[in-house]
Amino acid sequence: MVNLGLNGIDMITIDLDSPEPLFNQLINQIKLAIQKGLLKPSDPLPSIRKLSSELDLNAKTVTKAFRLLERDKVIETKGYRGTFVHPDALQNLSSDIHEWLDDQLQETINKLRDAGATDSEIRIAFKKALSTQTN
Amino acid sequence: MVNLGLNGIDMITIDLDSPEPLFNQLINQIKLAIQKGLLKPSDPLPSIRKLSSELDLNAKTVTKAFRLLERDKVIETKGYRGTFVHPDALQNLSSDIHEWLDDQLQETINKLRDAGATDSEIRIAFKKALSTQTN
DNA sequence: ATGTGTACCACCACCACACATGGAACATGT
DNA sequence: ACATGTTCCATGTGTGGTGGTGGTACACAT
Known part of the structure; x- marks a missing residue:
């Protein structure tokens, strides 16, 4: 401390x-x-x-x-x-992008789940999408 | 083999x-x-x-x-x-949801990145959204 | 020279997850 | 009794991300 x-x-x-x-x-x-x-x-x-x-x-x-x-x-x-x-x-001070982040991702994930995707499959696709650079 | x-x-x-x-x-x-x-x-x-x-x-x-x-x-x-x-x-046989999964997530992630979100922040929000059960 | 922010290198401990394994038990119907 | 798919327990290994540390170097301006 x-x-x-x-x-x-x-x-x-x-x-x-x-x-x-x-x-x-x-x-x-x-x-x-x-x-x-x-x-x-x-x-x-x-x-x-x-x-x-x-x-x-x-x-x-x-x-x-x-x-x-x-x-x-x-x-x-x-x-x-x-x-x-x-x-x-x-x-x-209060302009937290985190709430917006949470909402966006929750919305997307719900859509993917409704399509029958496994959480594991979603994780893998997510990792792939994140590692894809936007250079 | x-x-x-x-x-x-x-x-x-x-x-x-x-x-x-x-x-x-x-x-x-x-x-x-x-x-x-x-x-x-x-x-x-x-x-x-x-x-x-x-x-x-x-x-x-x-x-x-x-x-x-x-x-x-x-x-x-x-x-x-x-x-x-x-x-x-x-x-x-060809109904691959994976390509669709990749596209959906890539689209969402690009949007979040454009908003200034860090990859680390995106990962944290993603984990939170995935762990949220839809029961 | 000194101080500013910034960019790169490397390393470590921790933890979560994917993949695969082994074993056991269950309800189903023949 | 037998075989089917299903579901729970548990373990191990490898990968990869996070948080943090340490050091070095650069461009900038006083």
């Missing part, structure tokens, strides 16, 4: 013993800090290297969290200038 | 060293025999126990092949009376 005081405020809590993936914990903690107002839009975030060393995580883990947060427009990376809270972060 | 003479005709060839799953080889061999006319509609097939012992396969493997062949209406199991080639087998 590691706490990080950022801007003089304790906001990041990582539990190394939790079954929850570390990068996911980090994502949720940052979102929570923004929602609580501890981090405001356009505020600077610690660099990947600083966060990884202070939280005692690998840089790759922090990088992964940042990459996903940026995709969802919760943060903004500006190259050598560092990473910042996205101006519209508050609006994008 | 095992050959089975059925009705005095060699028609089943199983390669134990092939990467192709055994149950799949069996399915294709039976379909091929029907297509070639070596097995005709309403012809009787060897029992699961006989086939498994003569081909040196486990009964479960043969059972799996038979179950899938029956789902596709290529064969017909009549309980204690044995298993027979389906009367409409020739029409159902």
